Amino acid sequence: MTVILASQSPRRKELLAKIIQEFQTMPADIDESIIGELTPLDYVLEMAQKKAQLICKQNPHNLVIGSDTIVVVGDEILGKPQDDQEAFEMLRKLSGRKHQVHTSVYMMNPTRIEQQIVSAEVTFFDLTDDEIREYIATGEHLDKAGAYGIQGQGSLLVEGIKGDYYAIVGFPIAQVKRMLAKFQD
Ligand SMILES: Cc1cn([C@H]2C[C@H](O)[C@@H](COP(=O)(O)OP(=O)(O)OP(=O)(O)O)O2)c(=O)[nH]c1=O
Numbered sequence: 001m002t003v004i005l006a007s008q009s010p011r012r013k014e015l016l017a018k019i020i021q022e023f024q025t026m027p028a029d030i031d032e033s034i035i036g037e038l039t040p041l042d043y044v045l046e047m048a049q050k051k052a053q054l055i056c057k058q059n060p061h062n063l064v065i066g067s068d069t070i071v072v073v074g075d076e077i078l079g080k081p082q083d084d085q086e087a088f089e090m091l092r093k094l095s096g097r098k099h100q101v102h103t104s105v106y107m108m109n110p111t112r113i114e115q116q117i118v119s120a121e122v123t124f125f126d127l128t129d130d131e132i133r134e135y136i137a138t139g140e141h142l143d144k145a146g147a148y149g150i151q152g153q154g155s156l157l158v159e160g161i162k163g164d165y166y167a168i169v170g171f172p173i174a175q176v177k178r179m180l181a182k183f184q185d
Helices: 012-017 040-057 084-094 128-136 153-156 165-169 173-182
Strands: 002-003 063-075 076-078 096-110 111-122 158-163
Touching: 002 012, 012 165, 012 173, 040 063, 040 096, 040 111, 063 084, 076 084, 084 128, 096 165, 096 173, 111 165, 111 173, 128 153, 153 158, 158 165
Parallel strands: 002 063
Antiparallel strands: 063 076, 063 096, 096 111, 111 158
């Protein structure tokens, strides 16, 4: 059965390639704007489900994987920033405190569904406005939840992490591998 990753993220593609050799990718363009109506965990799972369901409709005989990543600080959900100004505000909120990163994975084929949320806690150093501007100048913040990428220059903002590093980067491969194994049963 062909595996389809319902994603346009080059990172998710790279990470899935670490655990399976053959799969396709298809972007799932869904409306991610219902922030606020759901709890963070319900929201992140729903986004992964929507991505998987959209691609599954067009490819009903395949195993489709959707995934989504959010940052939660206090009780606020941070998705991807719209522009540099919003990125600046997000990074200011994250400065000097802990936040949670949640990545959901939703897998479906005609006979089975597996879903999972994998989380990590990230602590940021105290950041000056100049440090935030310097980071934003790298440009790597724009397509990332919370406006940073721990795998890049964003690592310089991070004092520590607890939990699964790959959940922060956007695709928790150890859990994904275990979920995929259930489709072999
Ligand atoms: C916090 C953090 C997020 N991210 C990324 C992971 C996700 O790709 C992105 C959050 O956006 P998502 O909407 O989860 O994913 P996406 O738009 O990149 O891809 P698709 O919906 O097509 O699957 O933020 C990092 O790469 N590094 C980090 O440290």
